[in-house]
Amino acid sequence: MANRWLGFVTLLVFTFLLGPLVIMLVSSFGEAGVLQFPPENWSLKWYANIFQGSMFMTAFQTSILVSFAGNMLALLVGLPAAYAMSRFQFKGKAFLQTLFISPVLIPGIVLGFALLRYIIVTFQIPVYTALFIGHTIIMLPFIVRVISSNLDNFDFSIEEAAVSLGASRVGAFFRIVLPNIKSGIIAGVLIAFLESFNNVDISVFMTGPGVSTLPIQMLTYVENYFDPTIAALSVLLMALTAVLMFVIERLVGISYFTKK
Amino acid sequence: MSHVSLQNVAVAYQKTNILENFNLDIPEGELVSLLGPSGCGKTTTLRLVAGFLQSHQGSIQVGGKDYTTVPVNKRNFGFVFQNYALFPHMSIFDNIAFGLRQRKVSKKDTYTKVMEMLELVGLQHFENRFPKELSGGQKQRVAIARALVINPDLLLFDEPLSNLDANLRVSMRSEIRRIQQESGIAAIYVSHDQEECFSISDRVAIMNKGVIEQLDHPAAIYHRPRTSFVASFIGFKNFLRFDRRSENGQKPIFYKGDSTFAVSYEKDTGSMTGVIRPDDIRIKPAGPPVTENELSGTIITAIFLGRSYQYEVKTEHGSFTANQEMTIPFQSGDSVVLDMPPHKWVLVEESEVPSYAG
Ligand SMILES: Nc1ncnc2c1ncn2[C@@H]1O[C@H](COP(=O)(O)OP(=O)(O)OP(=O)(O)O)[C@@H](O)[C@H]1O
Numbered sequence: 001m002a003n004r005w006l007g008f009v010t011l012l013v014f015t016f017l018l019g020p021l022v023i024m025l026v027s028s029f030g031e032a033g034v035l036q037f038p039p040e041n042w043s044l045k046w047y048a049n050i051f052q053g054s055m056f057m058t059a060f061q062t063s064i065l066v067s068f069a070g071n072m073l074a075l076l077v078g079l080p081a082a083y084a085m086s087r088f089q090f091k092g093k094a095f096l097q098t099l100f101i102s103p104v105l106i107p108g109i110v111l112g113f114a115l116l117r118y119i120i121v122t123f124q125i126p127v128y129t130a131l132f133i134g135h136t137i138i139m140l141p142f143i144v145r146v147i148s149s150n151l152d153n154f155d156f157s158i159e160e161a162a163v164s165l166g167a168s169r170v171g172a173f174f175r176i177v178l179p180n181i182k183s184g185i186i187a188g189v190l191i192a193f194l195e196s197f198n199n200v201d202i203s204v205f206m207t208g209p210g211v212s213t214l215p216i217q218m219l220t221y222v223e224n225y226f227d228p229t230i231a232a233l234s235v236l237l238m239a240l241t242a243v244l245m246f247v248i249e250r251l252v253g254i255s256y257f258t259k260k
Numbered sequence: 261m262s263h264v265s266l267q268n269v270a271v272a273y274q275k276t277n278i279l280e281n282f283n284l285d286i287p288e289g290e291l292v293s294l295l296g297p298s299g300c301g302k303t304t305t306l307r308l309v310a311g312f313l314q315s316h317q318g319s320i321q322v323g324g325k326d327y328t329t330v331p332v333n334k335r336n337f338g339f340v341f342q343n344y345a346l347f348p349h350m351s352i353f354d355n356i357a358f359g360l361r362q363r364k365v366s367k368k369d370t371y372t373k374v375m376e377m378l379e380l381v382g383l384q385h386f387e388n389r390f391p392k393e394l395s396g397g398q399k400q401r402v403a404i405a406r407a408l409v410i411n412p413d414l415l416l417f418d419e420p421l422s423n424l425d426a427n428l429r430v431s432m433r434s435e436i437r438r439i440q441q442e443s444g445i446a447a448i449y450v451s452h453d454q455e456e457c458f459s460i461s462d463r464v465a466i467m468n469k470g471v472i473e474q475l476d477h478p479a480a481i482y483h484r485p486r487t488s489f490v491a492s493f494i495g496f497k498n499f500l501r502f503d504r505r506s507e508n509g510q511k512p513i514f515y516k517g518d519s520t521f522a523v524s525y526e527k528d529t530g531s532m533t534g535v536i537r538p539d540d541i542r543i544k545p546a547g548p549p550v551t552e553n554e555l556s557g558t559i560i561t562a563i564f565l566g567r568s569y570q571y572e573v574k575t576e577h578g579s580f581t582a583n584q585e586m587t588i589p590f591q592s593g594d595s596v597v598l599d600m601p602p603h604k605w606v607l608v609e610e611s612e613v614p615s616y617a618g
């Protein structure tokens with residue numbers, strides 16, 4: 001009896017989780033000018049539509065650029081921070097740990113608005129720079145967290161061994177520590193990239209006239225049109241995400257994102 | 261002149277002193293081991309010598325050079341870690357070559373030296389393997405080779421064998437001893453294992469709470485512990501604090517209540533605490549009246565140890581532990597007499613002691 005209930009609930013969960021995705025996937029191939037399920041006629045024209053005109057391509061480029069640049073900066077800050085927090089005991093460590101994680105704890109809307117209101121407006125920061133800063137902040141916690149969890153299992157005695165054999169601290173970091181946490185770094189970078197690339201709630205405050213990230217552009221589009229272009233674009237983005245997740249899974253296992 | 265000399269060094273973690281006014285001298289080529297209970301500061305001492313920790317006073321000298329403030333990577337000491345600490349992403353060759361490459365040794369010399377080392381530790385043809393493809397004992401050999409190849413001024417071992425099984429530990433320790441003696445490099449060796457320390461060392465330092473209580477040759481420590489802590493640590497289970505002593509010609513007599521004990525010693529320290537090993541007490545069935553160095557008692561428990569039985573014997577001066585081989589063992593409740601000959605007693609200085617008999 002209990003088992004049957006469980007089966008039923010599981011079925012419901014999967015239906016609600018996957019149903020919309022399946023509907024979107026199928027209807028993106030419809031011919032009609034509105035979303036239809038199942039479509040009466042089949043076509044690839046909405047996929048072609050994505051690449052017609054520069055609207056999505058420009059936004060895509062902006063997204064890639066912002067996510068990539070922010071990613072690099074977040075890595076530059078996040079890697080040494082994660083290393084220091086795993087390796088050393090120091091005053092204010094707990095505070096720093098919380099600080100690096102806080103962007104995921106605060107609702108994006110609040111964070112986005114706060115950034116806009118107190119930083120962007122106050123300092124008159126241009127749109128691109130604002131996006132760059134905002135996305136660095138989005139990505140930092142993911143990078144710090146994934147690399148930290150990698151370093152927490154790291155046996156620092158091999159670093160000490162290297163130093164005792166004559167390597168400098170910096171040399172030991174690059175030659176001994178880095179090669180052994182490589183997969184964690186790549187995973188952190190990829191997951192942060194996905195997080196930034198798909199972000200809406202913070203980007204929405206940072207974008208301005210003429211500059212838009214892909215999700216924001218999509219949002220604007222659905223406000224005006226009802227055709228399946230967005231469905232087609234979503235399918236492409238899903239495919240991209242799936243590929244990245246596959247790579248991450250191969251590198252470190254998906255458990256990285258389910259454990260705290 | 262000693263090769264290694266720690267003078268008055270001190271280490272504190274978060275304001276708790278772990279080592280204080282710590283001194284240790286090691287002659288050229290000697291292997292000294294640090295032995296003591298968990299948390300007594302063995303690793304701390306080793307890490308201090310290696311340079312991972314700094315002493316806030318005193319000095320560390322090796323080979324006549326002052327190392328007190330020299331950073332780890334400029335010390336040229338070989339450190340062998342408990343968990344081997346091999347570089348997982350490097351082949352065995354690259355692991356051993358690491359220190360040489362840091363020293364900018366030429367490619368050709370590096371190759372020759374690494375190959376020599378592999379031969380010394382009996383791992384020819386292993387150079388292309390990776391650490392995860394080796395057994396524990398093989399990893400430990402690589403760790404030793406890696407520390408040795410830089411021709412260090414001092415070798416430091418932190419419980420290098422504790423992750424190995426018992427048989428391998430025994431063969432590896434003679435291996436380490438052989439390599440250390442062949443290379444003639446002074447070494448400090450930390451271990452929990454008494455037998456290991458005794459068998460491998462020129463001298464053993466028994467540590468307690470950050471202090472060396474006795475530094476001596478293994479046999480001297482085994483037979484002549486200086487303090488009650490050292491005695492209890494190396495297996496003297498029976499302690500007796502005497503009431504008074506009297507000089508009877510050459511032979512001093514110690515008194516405890518109505519019992520009298522003749523105790524032979526080499527040097528009179530004026531100590532009034534005697535210790536004796538369970539193995540050195542003979543148990544006899546009760547019968548004739550007790551004489552000097554005898555004590556009557558009752559068996560409380562008998563535990564089978566394999567080769568012998570271990571008895572807990574209750575006497576008027578507290579309970580004693582005695583081991584004895586016997587085909588027909590005593591039963592609990594049996595009345596017995598303990599015979600504790602003069603030359604088996606050792607007089608010790610009192611330090612922190614477990615529980616006294618009497
Ligand atoms: N990083 C640290 N911070 C604070 N206290 C420490 C630290 N490392 C060691 N201690 C303390 O210093 C004391 C000595 O530690 P040490 O590691 O030298 O002991 P040990 O003799 O090597 O013990 P074991 O046989 O268990 O390895 C212990 O009381 C320990 O709790």
Ligand SMILES: [Mg+2]
Pocket residue numbers: 302303304
């Ligand atoms: Mg230790």
